[in-house]
Amino acid sequence: MAARKINPWLKIGLELGPVIAFFVAFSWLRERTVTIAGTEYGGFILATAGFVPLMVLSTLILWRLTGKLSVMQIVTLVLVVVFGGLSVWFNDERFFKMKPTLIYLLFAGILGFGLLRGQSYLALVMEEVMPLRAEGWMILTRRLTAFFAGLAVLNEIIWRTMSDQAWVNFKTFGLTLAIFVFFMSQSGLLKRYELRGKDGE
Structure with missing residues (x-):
């Protein structure tokens, strides 16, 4: 099934928005730490914890609007969830x-x-x-x-x-x-x- 066309700027925003948001969040949080349940999390992990759900949301919106995702988009999302989740879970x-x-x-x-x-x-x-x-x-x-x-x-x-x-x-x-x-x-x-x-x- 052919993908439905959407505004190209919206498409770029959905694809690159989470990456830019990660950059901004890390730049803001890189010198900070947050203690949760006795464990300290640095700025990199905090930025990653925000990036993963944002990436999921933006990809789902893109799929909803276009009706199709490329193989690369699907694989990227899976690896983001798996390895981003592992980084947050193990604080690594x-x-x-x-x-x-x-x-x-x-x-x-x-x-x-x-x-x-x-x-x-x-x-x-x-x-x-x-x-x-x-x-x-x-x-x-x-x-x-x-x-x-x-x-x-x-x-x-x-x-x-x-x-x-x-x-x-x-x-x-x-x-x-x-x-x-x-x-x-x-x-x-x-x-x-x-x-x-x-x-x-």
């Missing part, structure tokens, strides 16, 4: 920081498995909105697989070697910018292998 921020690594490794693995079978799984989910010739899909899939694997490695390096603020900045702005730059850099490939006309020629 490492679970939440590993979430982007697992997301990108998962998608790199899925796309890579398809490539080993001589298929572009990316084409299966995006060919309706971005029609390309088969060769173009294979090239784009190889590049995106490598890109996702690179993001996973980069996330691990940043959260393990840098401050909480550096990781939050990376998660909020760096990942979004990296994905935007990646797809912008593929414009030549998209034009070269674009299908045109009713017969795809």
Whole structure:
């Protein structure tokens, strides 16, 4: 079933709103601690505790308005709930920081498995909105697989070697910018292998 169209700014707000809210909450709470039932929770855990339900709510609203969620949106939501919940439950921020690594490794693995079978799984989910010739899909899939694997490695390096603020900045702005730059850099490939006309020629 095709997704219903909604205002693009509303869609962007629902998708990026929780991430921006997490950034703002962490920036405000990073020097604070709250004691609940004898356990101290720092600003990172407090921001995570607010982010998880906000992410669930925004995703449900998006699904309600459009009637459809992408596989990536569903997987992301599940991992946010699981690893965000583990971070809050165990009062350990490492679970939440590993979430982007697992997301990108998962998608790199899925796309890579398809490539080993001589298929572009990316084409299966995006060919309706971005029609390309088969060769173009294979090239784009190889590049995106490598890109996702690179993001996973980069996330691990940043959260393990840098401050909480550096990781939050990376998660909020760096990942979004990296994905935007990646797809912008593929414009030549998209034009070269674009299908045109009713017969795809």
